[in-house]
Amino acid sequence: MSTPEEGKCPVNHGDSNHGETIHSINEHIQNGTVENATNSAKCPVMSGARTGINNETKNWWPKSLKLEILSQRDSKVNPLDEDFNYKEEFLKLDLEAVKSDLKNLMTDSQSWWPADWGHYGGLMIRLAWHSAGSYRNADGRGGSNTGNQRFAPLNSWPDNVNLDKGRRLLWPIKKKYGNKLSWGDLMILAGNMAYESMGLKTFGFGGGRVDIWSPEIDTYWGSESEWLAPSGVEGSRYSGERDLENPLASVMMGLIYVNPEGVDGNPDPLKTAHDMRVTFKRMAMNDEETAALTIGGHTVGKCHGNGDATILGESPEGANVENQGFGWINPQGKGHSENTVSSGIEGAWTTNPTKFNNEYLDLLLNYDWALTKSPAGAHQWEPTNLPEEKKPFDAFIPNVRRNPIMTDADMALKMDPEYRKISERFLNDFEYMSDTFARAWFKLTHRDLGPKDCYLGADVPAEDLIWQDPIPKNTTVLSDAEIADLKNQLLNSGLTRTELINTAWDSARTYRGSDYRGGANGARIRLAPQKDWKGNEPERLQKVLHVLANIKTQFGKEVSIADLIVLGGTAAVEKAAQDGGFNMEVPFLQGRGDATDEMTDVESFEDLEPIHDGYRNFLKENYSVNPEELLLDRTQLMGLTAPEMTVLIGGMRVLATNYGGTKEGVFTNNPGVLSNDFFVNLTDMNNSWNPNGENHYNIVDRKTGATKFTASKVDLVFGSNSILRAYSEVYAQDDNKEKFARDFIKVWTKVMNSDRYDLK
Template identity: 50%
Template sequence: MSSNNADETFTGKSNQDWWPERLSLEILDQNGQKSDPLEADFDYAEAFQALDLEEVKSDIEAVLTEPQDWWPADYGHYGPFMIRMAWHSAGTYRAHDGRGGAAGARQRFAPLNSWPDNANLDKARRLLWPVKQKYGRNLSWSDLIVLAGNVAVESMGFQTYGFAGGREDDFDTDKAVNWGPEDELETQDRFEQPGDIEKGLGASVMGLIYVNPEGPDGQPDPEASAKNIRQTFSRMAMNDKQTAALIAGGHTFGKVHGKDDPEEVLGPEPEAAPMENMGLGWQNDAAVEDGEVTTSGIEGPWTQSPINWDMGYVNNLLDYEWEPEKGPGGAWQWTPKSDELADSAPDALADGEQVTPMMLTTDVALKRDPEYREIMETFQENPMEFGIAFAKAWYKLTHRDMGPPERFLGPEVPEETMIWQDPIPDAEYKLVGDEAVAHLKNEILETDITRAQLVKTAWASASTYRDSDKRGGANGARIRLEPQRSWDVNEPEQLEQVLETYERIQAEFNESRDEVQVSLADLVVLGGNAAVEAAAADAGYDIDVPFEPGRTDATAEQTDADSFDALKPEVDGFRNYVPDDISRPAEELLVDKADLLNLTPDEMTALVGGMRTIGATYGDSEYGVLTDQPAVLTNDFFVNLLSMETNWEPSVEEQVFAGYDRDTGDLKWKATRADLIFGSHSRLRSIAEVYAAADGEEKLVEDFVDAWAKVMQADRFDLT
């Protein structure tokens, strides 16, 4: 008999539930699926450019100063609320994998929309809905959220550094982001050692953007808090000065909300709220009835003028002594020891009422930590320096995941290109044409450099691209600069030989031409393309790999070496670079790398199979080179991988397998987990079977070339 109980679930266990150790390709599936309702040819950049940005900002500012009866406005102004929303949207970015950040407006979806640190930000987005509704597809939520933060800061007397549009919206959560190992919100199982957050994660606590404002483990320990702050902000690629400026600048505005214990007065988060709440969570009748909002459980403003830009935060923190106390919401916060600040700040809702400013443990950390304190004292002595530091740090925070300046849209984009934007010089010369390209390819193929070396060098350069934050790629030829030049995965000695050859060809070519020049960045890609074409020709296929000149060569001064080290792959299954001390199985890291390259499962499969037969493996090893004719682009990898003539057995080495002839027992092949996954995983095997079939080789060549060109061109935003 059927049931009408809406709380029942009528779905069975998924494959992932039944076999949790099964390799998931879900993150690659999202790269090949259209999940939005917009037309396939919709051009958001063109739509955004049609906006009157001043009109949009005027509409946002009107929202900020028009309190609604369904949600109170502290001090009659929603500005601080919007700053928190924009900060928490952008602040999920982490440099390790480029994931998170403001692009996509993923704050609208689980889990971010229901994190405790984002409590009540659902109301901030609802306040902005009339603006979003008015401009529709011309203004993405991800741009609107950041712009609202900028307008809020400006409306309270601060001059921002600029704003760039161009962020497109997602219509689902990013399934590739690992937010941590915890099973419960506001827990912390991510510390490998005390105070040392697990590699790759940004925040110190599940469900928070950065660190616990009460202090580590909910204890008011400023020194320990400073350590967590430094680690979490550095993982967002912020240095100490930028970190101090962001905290001090952000906390110049608004207040925290904790007149009650949130566990006692708040309803469930949005994803757990009843249907009649229409997507809103944290039901709190007091917020509507008397304006008493509860969010964090910490209560009070930081300054005496919470909706004005001034030096109040810096002066209060440094000029007064603070001591910990349990606030009315039951959380640790800090109160001034002296009476000088008592009742010196306006109440958020009651005109004429006064309250006492407070500080968080994370604020006092900036005073107790020697390095942070020195920065804060400099800010106090030089208010202009403080303002500039906050403006630039806020701009970096809210634009960090947008990639190169070519993607920045609108009339408020600063003229200056910052080092974190990975600047690349303009080409001040004529680009090579078809005749010159053909000449250069011949020159490259006539050298002593092998096809495998050419392919590996091009791959090493281009595959640093991350679609998550649009960083990396072949443009700039940073493969010849530190730190990439010395990465073990790039085989520095072989790389040196290839680069010296390219530099000689470049010098000879450029000296022989008047205006036409070629960059090393273009030569690196061109060499890989030439090797692929030659490997296909030897297999009987006449193909041309697409090539667009125009890449230029960045300098060391234009390269933030420390930041670029985050792009170094732990594993590169495409080159079969699988060290012994990896954190996760090689096949999982292969899929993760493929996702950062925006590849689909079939593109990943074709690339691995093609690169194996060309012999483009780390150290020129035989692992995965399942062919008797290496350097030829055939389907041999798939044919031999799927053949029942081979019996695979694990080797003593954890990541390695040996393939023995079933009849003779002789060793035939060696492979890694990044190879065998294409025969053992049911979905990947189904793709491999297409390529291994008698009629599959030509399709493999075509698919490999398409996927190869996609990776080589991934960072060419100048062409779109």
């Protein structure tokens, strides 16, 4: 499938490491000339610890654990002032003025990159689409909420060819409004205004995307070492019949969605329909939303393939300095306009490509189409019996009509039985199609922005949507005395401190900063699917929830289960610190609400299931990726740094919070007491560390030979990795016992409140 401007959205485009577009690489695939990619370990989650790090240190010590993903958002790379607050700045923005400027931009064609039919709508929609379309539900990574399309690898993906021009066209507007408008917000808003300028009533817009300032290295885009590596070769993201590796959504390295020429460049609309279904499901889209996005995306704009794709210049990241960040320089003819080459496919989908109407479905369903090739040699479909007056005019040559085109993904809507039913309904009810598309477009461009509390601006829709994970507002205010009373009830409820801590942790650990989903607010740990997750120990969980429900019922004032879950963990940690000799208060922020089943998209929440959690020494299964690397993945998603991870692990171990009550890493003779014993015993050279089975080690007294403790690889990496050992030694020092307790409480509180966007 493709998006407006380039036959993209499940698309292709552009340049490989050798300056080839998707089409030219498809030819190599079919001729058997693509080199096999190197196969790397597969895992049901992204392994950011292994992603994008090919420096000399990695080559010298390939087993070394790399911690860069925990420090990539270092404030030292941010050029804005330390006290800069984007929310405050955005709320000063004249949003209507920005929208007006964007609509004016759409028809202000520039000589250095002229607009098709004098309208940049297709390009701006594709820019927004590809900014948002890299999102995947499995780990919440990708998407537009960081403005990451400005940086490699996304700025140089084959599928993003010529989007560098779209960003440069937006630069005068970004320059004008400055810090009040992030690149992430600007690109999405430009797509909205493009649609509105062509006749679509959009569903709304929410600002709030905060830009990053350096490339992301936490996102696993696939293990292939070549752009657009086909399925079936070593290193492919597919196994079995056609099982796509998790958490990936796109079918090839360098694509946003599916190949517009067909699976591995071989046209077959029914096979392409399968890829579309899988890819869009991994973006939490159903069949109707997928069809609507394809139709609405291809109702406007065109694909570009009028030239030789193999002679395009390097992508932006590899281009010469004089190109000033421009890539894919085209030496043919004008290098743009009628000579533009992007996807390799050439042509518009509809008769009037600058108007949002129902022409796409009329042409697709009511006329016959035959497989042909573009001037660049790319596979595309063209009509065999279309009246001349229904053909679109050339985008630049006056009074010349051209055949419209369809990609393999477009033909899937005609040939796949389920997509066909949906398409026919849309054809017969344009108003319904327009509304369905507007909602799907809003979901596509806002899915990674988190709950509605994160949305900014006057155009935020009032309607609560289930994919936004709505939570009822809790307006009850508890006094300090009432909170103290509840703490006392929780600690004397018959539940152990470990049970209270683990329930609070399990409720909060689902939070992921990639798309701001999960967390303790809403108490969805009470609901399906979370209540049945193996990692949540359902039997223990139900026991705790039953006790909390009784406390809620008997308390003289309304209190949410979500607050009670967090308060129970807070009270238990506070008591553990007191037992360790530290009279420290653990902060508690009240005001959480309790979500209901009706507010919960069960299917999409299944992707938040913790199948590993190093903080509780839990692995659902044995994976090819090391447990310590999985720990880094979870830590990064939770928004924690390496020092925070270190102190949190040390505290969780001595508090005896392991899954199933196992003893690995509980390096203390006083479990349940908040102390620095984990680090003291980890760094004690009177001990030796002996393997005793897979991911199991004995901590042995060197003099007596007696086993003192047991450990997992996650535990021992804090003594073996040079950076983590440096942190561990800080907390093992005699003068840092109080610092350890203070730092642990600070990180614990951060985890409990990570999802409190209602207070931010």
